[in-house]
Amino acid sequence: QGAPLNVPVTEDRFLFLSASKAYRTPSWLLPACFQNHGNYVISLSNVTRWLGQQAEALGVEIFPGFAAAEVLYNEDGSVKGVATGNLGLNKEGEPTGEFQLGMELHAKYTFFAEGARGHLGKQLITKYRLDEGRDPQTYAIGIKELWEIKPELHQPGLVVHTAGWPLANDTYGGSFLYHMDNNQVAVGYVVGLAYENPYLSPFEEFQRYKTHPEISKFFAGGKRISYGARAITAGGVQSLPKLVFPGGALIGCDAG
Numbered sequence: 711q712g713a714p715l716n717v718p719v720t721e722d723r724f725l726f727l728s729a730s731k732a733y734r735t736p737s738w739l740l741p742a743c744f745q746n747h748g749n750y751v752i753s754l755s756n757v758t759r760w761l762g763q764q765a766e767a768l769g770v771e772i773f774p775g776f777a778a779a780e781v782l783y784n785e786d787g788s789v790k791g792v793a794t795g796n797l798g799l800n801k802e803g804e805p806t807g808e809f810q811l812g813m814e815l816h817a818k819y820t821f822f823a824e825g826a827r828g829h830l831g832k833q834l835i836t837k838y839r840l841d842e843g844r845d846p847q848t849y850a851i852g853i854k855e856l857w858e859i860k861p862e863l864h865q866p867g868l869v870v871h872t873a874g875w876p877l878a879n880d881t882y883g884g885s886f887l888y889h890m891d892n893n894q895v896a897v898g899y900v901v902g903l904a905y906e907n908p909y910l911s912p913f914e915e916f917q918r919y920k921t922h923p924e925i926s927k928f929f930a931g932g933k934r935i936s937y938g939a940r941a942i943t944a945g946g947v948q949s950l951p952k953l954v955f956p957g958g959a960l961i962g963c964d965a966g
């Protein structure tokens with residue numbers, strides 16, 4: 711149907727790194743989540759744009775460019791919908807000539823998918839006591855860069871994950887390195903935010919990781935195009951809140 715699925719996975723590598731060497735885990739020992747045969751290396755933003763077009767063709771209305779600012783409730787305490795924030799305010803919060811009043815969006819059922827620690831999701835978890843009897847949620851930070859590398863170093867469909875160096879043994883984390891199309895590589899590092907070392911910087915650990923001889927070989931003569939970071943929910947099943955409440959549900963990272 712024209713989805714931007716252009717690069718099938720060709721090889722999985724899982725490496726355990728020491729400061730100067732890499733030890734490869736045999737493929738037959740890898741858990742299913744690290745076996746990507748039949749999957750694709752994608753640009754999520756491109757796939758999301760394509761999904762938006764499919765949704766609109768089905769009659770779905772999409773309101774991009776702003777987030778929900780407030781949960782709306784019915785008199786019986788169930789969720790009625792959301793209100794979007796006002797646009798065109800100055801730094802003092804006063805209307806400017808570009809002012810636009812936020813909209814109320816009402817629904818029979820509202821799904822909240824704001825990502826990790828979504829501000830409305832946190833309010834709903836508290837109001838409906840959705841985390842009662844659950845373990846506290848834990849979090850990680852993921853840092854990602856997009857590189858353009860030399861064609862002779864590019865292997866479309868290669869998927870590399872690592873554990874070990876540069877993190878200490880008591881710190882959860884690891885890396886990913888995905889060879890996409892157009893000589894591009896997505897590389898990133900995830901560090902659990904429960905680390906106790908006060909001198910540890912996830913960003914600096916990521917930069918150190920890229921100096922490892924097994925990793926740096928891909929980036930010789932390359933150029934970083936873009937970068938970003940995001941929070942990740944990492945608590946697993948025992949931290950999962952109750953997902954449904956009157957008039958709505960938590961999904962995605964809002965749910966953990």
